[in-house]
Amino acid sequence: MSNANPGMDADVFEQFIEQLERYVRDRLIPAEKGIIENDEIPAEILSEMRDMGLFGLTMPEEFGGAGMNVSQYVRTIHTLSYAMPAFRSIISINIGMFCSALKNGGTDAQKAEWLPRVAAGEIAAFGLTEPGSGSDSAGLQTSAVQTDNGWVLNGTKRYITNAPFAKVALIMARTSKENLPKNAHVSAFIVPMDSPGVSTGKSDKKMGQSGSHISDIVLEDVRVGGEALLGGEVGKGFAFAMMSLDNGRMSVGAAATAYARRALDSAVRYATERKAFGEPIANFQLIQQMLAQSEIDIYAAECMMADVTRRADAGENVLRKAAAFKVFASEMCGRVVDACVQVYGGAGYLAEYDAERFFRDARIYRIYEGTTQILQLQIAKHMLREFHAGA
Template identity: 75%
Template sequence: MSTLNPGMDAETFDQFIDQLRRYVRDRLIPAEKDILETDRIPADILGEMRDMGLFGLTIAEEYGGAGMNTYQYTQTIRELAYAMPCFRSIISITVGMVNSALRNGGTEEQKAKWLPQMAEGMVTAFGLTEPGSGSDSAGMQTMAVKSGNGWVLNGTKRYITNAPDAKMAVIMARTSKEALPKNAHVSAFIVPMDTPGITVGKSDKKMGQAGTHIADIILEDVQLPADALLGLEEGKGFVTAMKSLDNGRLSVAAASMGYARRAVDSALRYASERKAFGEPIANFQLIQQMLAESDIEIYASETMLADCARRVDAGEPVLRKAAATKVFASESCGRIVDRVVQIYGGAGYLAEYDAERFFRDARIYRIYEGTTQILQLQIAKHMLREFAAGVN
């Protein structure tokens, strides 16, 4: 498989991963208790993450980033996601979806303006989902209307990760009232979050994922200049969003397996220490079965992710494979954290232990960046389309 994006030098990348692995275990995991109490990543840790270049992982070196390819990025996310999910969420929208949108659809001027700020640590958001629509672009209600030399946006975006902290957002909006073929009624806009007319709702209370903030973004007569239109071209927003979501889905897959590994390591430690009938429960074969099944599923997820990421770097279209990887990794993570609660037994239901937090935190992975059910439909449609076209 040829490589179009070689990414960071291999030796440098290996050194970076070793450093990150130590940082996650020595600095991030000890900070989790404080984050659970405050629902916020400490400012000094955010500063350290910026200094390490975590906000610029995939941004090209010419704009101040590390220039990682997709394979390196997903391996980095897997390591980072061994700690609680908020550390991935705060950077992944920037280095994943927003960077992908600008890289694939932005003009040179837009890249030069925004990518260096992102690489330095600017928090961003990606506004696609609405109260009445998510994957269904025909149901999108946010409108962008031409006004003089610019645009006026009105609408509401819902469940937007990083919305309370973001300085900039890529917002999807209709530029045509009619639903057009190939979703050409949707365009993408680069929106500074301090623009008059933007209101960010109260941060939503969630089942899990402490320190990760989501909220509504309400746009009321938000006036934007002409160059806010991504790529200065109408009708490309949905295509841009879908390309960005491929990246986002691989990031969620990587996060799923990183957190699954953390949960399994916790279960191994607990099963080795907890005794019943005079011996560690790790000696019981049904406990061993749950551990083994979990390890098998993590390995399968890692293999799918590595293959899909390398295909991205080789320039192959991966919409179907990225969806499959995200579905398998997130669903297997759900099964794994459930087994971990079972291994902990009654203690697994108590907030005093990590198992119940793993269970709550992991549940969202099967929902965002495309629910399992939506992605299954997407995979099946592509299978049927390829069958009808005679593609093997």
């Protein structure tokens, strides 16, 4: 099957992945301790990531990006995510969601204005979740009221990744007071974060994921021009957002799969070094069972990742399979980091060892981009719809 999206030259991409693997091993992992202590990625590392083109992986080349296809993008996220999650978080909204929404639904002028900027490393945010609505789009309250020369936005967005230092946000807002079929009451707006009336709340304290920041975005009589409406068309915002969520879910699945591998590698190393009853605990069969089951789980997720990304590049609708991959990989990662803590034993509960950090960091993967339960409902809904259509 020929790919609808060939992406980067294969040899160039493999060279890039080798370079990124070295960068993760030699630069990012050694920097983790300082990032945990300061809860911040150093400016020099962000500059290096910009120079490597990590903020523009999926942007078309004419806008300064690398032009990666889905398989290449997700493999890059997988490679990067062996390191702590903050590194993926800082780039993923740009390339997985903001860029995807603009490519799918933006006007030519919007693409020309914003894609080069985010490809160069201007950080973007994605404003969908609200205090009273997450997965429930009908409950979305942020409003956009049309004026003679644009729109006025009011509302609050919650748990928005990168909000404290984003330069631009894609804001979902209600353009109809009535709930319309297919969520046509929701439109999307490109809002510069320095617009008058835009403010962010204090960065939320979290269970894990040091160096990655989330906060509220508050919009108070924010005036934007007509060119801010994504695609120049009312009622398309939610559809564009959902299309970009497929990429977001594959990104989270890839990140969870890579972090599970990091935890398992750590557990194997500890099991061979830690001795009990005069021999390494790696010799004990029940320790081996936990290691083996973790390897089996990770392999299954890696196979799902390869399959869903190949299908996406071939032009298939992967909504259901992207959701399935994200659910399996995030739940799998939870099992693996739990096993890692268990292999470490009492040391696994201590902050001086990596195991407890892996455990805390991984928990959000089952919530990001649609909780496991919401995605299970979505998968079932599509299964039943297909059944009834074919009956």
